[in-house]
Amino acid sequence: MSVKRFVGVTSRDAMRQVRAALGDDALILSNRRVPEGIEILALADEEHGRMTAPAPSVEAPVERPFPAPPAGSLGGGGIPKATDLDSEMSSGVQAVPVDFAAFSERVLGEMQDLRTLLASQAHKPAGPEGDTLVDRLRQRLYAAGFGVRLVQELLETPPTELLTASDEQAQAWLARQLSSRLAVLDDEAGLLDAGGVFALVGPTGIGKTTTTAKLAARYVMRHGGNGVALVTTDSYRIGAHEQLRIYARLLGIEVHALEADAPLGDLLSRLADKRLVIIDTVGMSQRDQRLVGQIAMLGDTSGGAEQRPIRRLLLLNAASHGDTLEEVVDTYQRASLAAGAPLYGAILTKVDEAPRLGAVLDIAIRHGLCLHYVSHGQQVPEDLRLAERDALVQQALSAAGQSSFAIDMPVAPSSGQRIQALSRGLLGQGRALASTLANLRREIAGFALLEEAWPLLGYPLEQQRARVPGLVNTDHRLQHGQQESLHALLWGRSKTVSGMDWAMPAVSLNTAGHAQAMPWLAHLLPAGEAERLMWAEAELGPAWHLLPSCPGVLARDMLDNLGMAWLAIGQANSRVIAAGERHALANLNVHADSRAHLTCRYRGRDSRLELSRLAVGLNDGERLHAWFGTLSETETGRQLGQRYWLAPRDDAREQTIMKAMVSQLGHDDLPLLTRRAWRMVGEASRTPLDPELQLLVAASLAAVASRLDQESADWAMDVRAHVMAVLGGRRARSSTALLEGLINVLTARDAFRLVGAQ
Known part of the structure; x- marks a missing residue:
């Protein structure tokens, strides 16, 4: 009987056993609690289909996924006869009929419970029951x-x-x-070298004077004391001027004192020769009604048209309560905007006194403040360091013990808070969107080019046509691919994609065999096969060519002379010479030597590829290797297809050749994905589209979607989560779903930019 019983300590444990044994499509018959834990009765989906279908007659032929090669000898050379597939197929396990009437009442009664179980387990990795x-x-x-x-x-x-x-x-x-x-200062050298006028602002007692001295010291250690000056406007605090003068004397730099309400313009004009000017302002509570006026004084630099702007850096006490920090940032930001510009960034102080950093990092993230420095003591200049995002996050997450003020579950907002919650939700979406786009720009060569082309879809047709030549310019495109080298070219077939009037562009691949967002439009390339390869060598210099068919004699000679490796897709009926006779590739698989078992991602499925190899030749005497690949699903073992390749005989490159096969399989659906993107872009556009622009965008979108589906790196997992989230609902990961999500991401980017501009 094909019904199987699985018992796990938790529901999640039992479900994992089901998936491992029967796959994601398994039919769950029941679930219940037993003394050992959770029991699940399950049946493989294909078994269910066979059991419930009408029984076939004895004479019914056996279905086969692929035609069997004709039996018989291939002639001399000692090659054995082909295996009779009929005998292999008939030896499979036969299903035993099951009376499902006995299960029907129980199954129907528990089906809804099953759905509830699956839904509740969807985000419950292993852990104590109820502790997701x-x-x-x-x-x-x-x-x-x-x-x-x-x-x-x-x-x-x-x-x-x-x-x-x-x-x-x-x-x-x-x-x-x-x-x-979390935004941080990535280039301190650039900041100090460029200099400028910086005002340190914040509440009383937060450490502005000490931080002023620490910043000045960092500059002096790099450039000396001649190019820096300090200014204090703190006339309220007893001894504030004198404290800063002591620091200035020790550092050998100038210091100037102003009354809190005195204009800064004249003084800054006199200090125009100083590369860096740091202003130590008077400390004011965020609830002090004079704060707006004081910040406004920092915005009034009426010392001439060439007066440098004052950049305001807000100091945040890392040991403060989150609500206090929220109020401080909100008040100072509004005052700074009223003075003509937002806060330039922030500096964390008293980090050594803070038991937990989560609150201050939360504030910095949600308010979009760029953290410049972290102050963690009174020593000048030792106790000031650059803000490093990973170190700060790890320090925050490593807080020991439970907080007496931590909540168990979030509190749902009341009806009066919904509008405020909505606006904050939008800000959260904006942050997630910005992070996703930053990852894509950093990790995928050419994504910035896609972002450049995307807005043009909304331009009038004449403007589109005027901009396309710049987009397809080779030098311009290669500038967008500097973050990862172009290793190979994946060539499309010369004939048009089904249902379209264009051929699939060539796509650039990186060293890992993953697609870059850098398609090369086929109709803009030289016409002949050898000419296209010569163009690629001269303009791009790829080490590998993944070809849709075996290259001709001229092209092979050129590839060989230039030292470029290649791999070509073969067809089942492609004719080659083996053992002195001509045969179709489909008839030679059984004679090939097994070489490797690899894993790959094929059309949205985690798959297994069994590779074998056979020495063959062509009519012109070229000696090649024929490669044979059998694809099957990793989890179910179900066969997905048979694939063939031709490649030069090169044992030294065997591992690289097999890696290239995996890459070519991973991009097998790229033409169909590009066609889908073409149609989606066309349907969404309100204006006529230039075909070259439309194809460039469509092929780039398809390449990025394919890359995200195949890439296993952490950054790709993070991007996939957001891209799939913008689709709404729960959808299985696939290149098609990722394509739709990417279009939504780019559309959302445009919406945020439009709102920001308004």
Whole structure:
């Protein structure tokens, strides 16, 4: 009988056993609690189909996924006869009929319970019953001091990969989400070299005077004391001027004192020869009604048209309560905007006194403040360091013990708070969008080019045509691919894609065999096969060519002379010479030597590729290797197809050749994906589209979607989670779904930019 019983300590454990044994499409017959834990009775989907279908007659032929090669000898050379596939197929396991009437009442009664179980387990990795991984991450964030709003934003749509992740992998994912949202100063040298006028602002007692001295010291250590001057406007605090004068004397730099309400313009004009001017302002509570006026004084630099703007750096006490920090940032930001510009950034102080950093990092993330420095003591200049996002996040998440003020679960907003919650939700979406786009720009060569081309879809047709030549210019395109080298070209077939009037563009691949967002439009390339390859060598210099068919004699000679490797797709009926006779590739598979078992991603499925190889020749005497690949699903073992390749005989490159086959299989659906993108872009456009622009955007979108589906790196998991989230609902990961999500992401980017501009 094909019904199987699985028992796990928890529901999640039992479900994992079901998936491992029967695949995601298994039919669950029942679930119940037993003394050993949770029992699930399940049946493979294909078994269910055979059991419930009418019994075939004895004479019914056996279905085969592929035609069997004709039996018989291939002639001399000692090659054995082909195996008779009929005998192999007939030896499979036969299903035993099952009376499902006995199960019907129980199944119908529990089907709804089953759906509830599956839904509840969708985000429950291994752990104590009722203690989900998302729950544990939420509590970790609360214990670190992060607030409800940011926690909800981070954990709203966790990636599906977390379903089977360990706690360590989940913690690493969480740290990446925080790091990607936290802005820090990436180039201190550039900041100090460029100089400017900086005003340190913030509440009383936050450490502005000491931080002023520390910043000046960092400049002096780099450039000497001649190019820096200090200014203090703090006339309220007893001894404030004298404290700064002592620091200035020790550093050998100038210091100037002004009354709090005195204009800065004249003094800054006299200090125009100083590369760096740091202003130590008077400390004011965020509730002091004079604060707006004081900040406005820092915006009034009426010393001439060439007067340098004053950049305001807000100091934040890392040991303060989150609500206090929220009020400080909100008040100072509004005052700074009223003075003509937003806050330039922030500096964290008293980090050595803070038991938890979650609150201050939460504030910086949600308000989009760029952290420049971290102050962690009174020593000048030792106790000031650059803000490093990963180190800060790890320090925050490693807070020991439970906070007495941490909550167990987020509180739902009241009706009066819905508009405010909506606006904050939009800000959260904006942060997630910015992080996703930053990842795509950093990791995928050519994505910036796609972003450049995307807005043109809304331009009038004449403007589109005027901009396309610049977009397809080779030098311009290669400038967008400098973050990862162009290793190979994946060539499309010369004939048009089914249903379209264009041929599939060539697509650039990186060293890992993944697509870059850099398609090369076929109709703009030289016409002949050898000429196209020569163009690629001269303009792009790829090490590999993945070809749709075996190259001709001239092309092979050129590839050989230039030292470029190649791999070509073969067809089942492609004729080659083996053992002195001509045969179709489909008839030679059984004679090939097994070489490797590899894993790959094929049309949205995790698959297994069994490779074998046979020495063959062509009519012109060329000696090649014929490669044979059998594809099957990793989880179910179901066969997906047979594939063939031809490649030069090169044992030294065998591993690289097999890697190229995996890459070519991974992009097997790229033409269909490009066709889908072409249609979606066309249907969404309100204006006529230039065909070259439309194809360039469509092929780039398809390449990025394919890359995201195949890439296993952490950054891709993070991007996939957001891209799939913008689709809404729950959809299985696939290149098609990712394509739709990418279009939504780019559309959302345009919407945020439009609102920002308005």
